[in-house]
Amino acid sequence: MATTNTKTMSMKLLVDTKAQRVLLAEASKDVVDFLFSLLALPLGAAVKLLRKDPSMFGSVGDIYASFETLDAAYVAPGASKDALLAPSPAVGAGASSILGLPEPAVFFFECQHECRGKDGNYLTDMPGVKCPGCGKEMQAKSRFVTTPAQQRKFFKPRPWLCDDRMVTDVSGVPCPCRYACGQKMEDQCQYVPHPQPQAVVPGVGFVQGIVRYTVTDSLAVAPMSSSVALLSTFAALDLSAIQEKTVQLGHAEGLEILRASLQSRTVLTDVFLGKEEPRDTA
Template sequence: MATTTGGTSPAPAMSMKLLVDTKAGRVLFAEAGKDVVDFLFSLLALPVGTAVRLLGRRSMPGSAGDLYASVQRLDAAAYLLPGADIGALLRPAVPSSIPLLCLPGPSSRRPRPSDSSGAARTTAATTATGGGACPTCAKPMTKKMYWARSGSGGSGQAAVSAATGRAKGFVQGVVTYTVTDNLTVTPMSAISSITLLNTFRVRDLSALQEKIVRIGYKEGLAILKASLQSKTVLTDVFLAHRAPRSAA
């Protein structure tokens, strides 16, 4: 399959199952697959500059947003050293080996072919045989790519690259994981679930309710933001009637 490369198309929404205490109005914990856990772990590798750019300077907790803005306003010609890469501060590179690190945009970008030097530009158009003309600008499509079926959607299957045969991400896909409200992640088991219920002092099991939620672009940004300022991330993001609260 030939295609053009360089852009990021929207990833499918992920899903996980919440256990909600309806009396307390909080999420006790969630049942999640590999795709969700890989996404949560990838937040730890997110550069601060990228986080500010994704969340927006004014919605970024703390002073990182103001620091980001100061770099934007600085007169590069007058104050930066020759050759200094300001883009590395405002748009820091994200390792391509980190899965789901770059949150998908709400819409895909317009496909473009490779330029005259052969360097790949923004992408989306594909063809079964190479050398065909791009439907957008008629330039040749020469970059060979491999199609890999995603393991997203909470199926628990690992995403595997057809090119390398190696699983992507951080955790095994044959395991279901428990994610607590403060984003503590552990392998799920019946015993651990009972222990958590005892920890939360749940006495009325009839007040417990399962809720399946989807994690797309909007929810991913909300989780990123809440993880920087809250100990009740899942409750803040997925229970709309609860106003987000900051950690003490």
């Protein structure tokens, strides 16, 4: 798996140097987006990333190895081994950029009845949304060619010239279909907003960047404005032993955070301070 060109972020740690543990971390929106994106990481992708540790996933590692080595003659027609062995995250924010994973495929759906509004064909990103034109469910799946634009204007090739459905956000892009039709994608589609709240908006992430966030050693996250009470739990500590430490969070650290989050309650200490002698937690 490629690890080049992955994103690097910084995080400020509040460290108890006597106990050699992280008390709190001050984190930006990007760091928090990464932590929350771990919830959307498919199990197959996590096993692939961490499989060098045979004890990490118990018997799931054997399931992964079994399918990986299964001869193609035994794989069902049309089934993709990569769909299980190297799946993309359910959402692209955070995990893809840090862990070097492929961005998830983006699909849109059209009305199969070719209904047209004043701005062109209707288009949505959720199958089953009701078509504003005829009221029927929009189920015709189209693969998205480029990254979505903020303006939400989309274009496709003329359906009577190409039946391999493609969608783009730049008018005039050559159609990359399997038929190599070469026509420009200029037939505008009208975007139909998703009627339900989404966990993440492409290119936006999970949380807002209007505040900084605190992250505990066990990866509990809260807006810094609501974390003052948390600091009171450290009131009895020797303040002379408290130091700030700025650390970098890149591909290697992201992998270690993923690994430690499945095994430990002291993730930031384990990853950024190194594993020390067992501490008295009583």
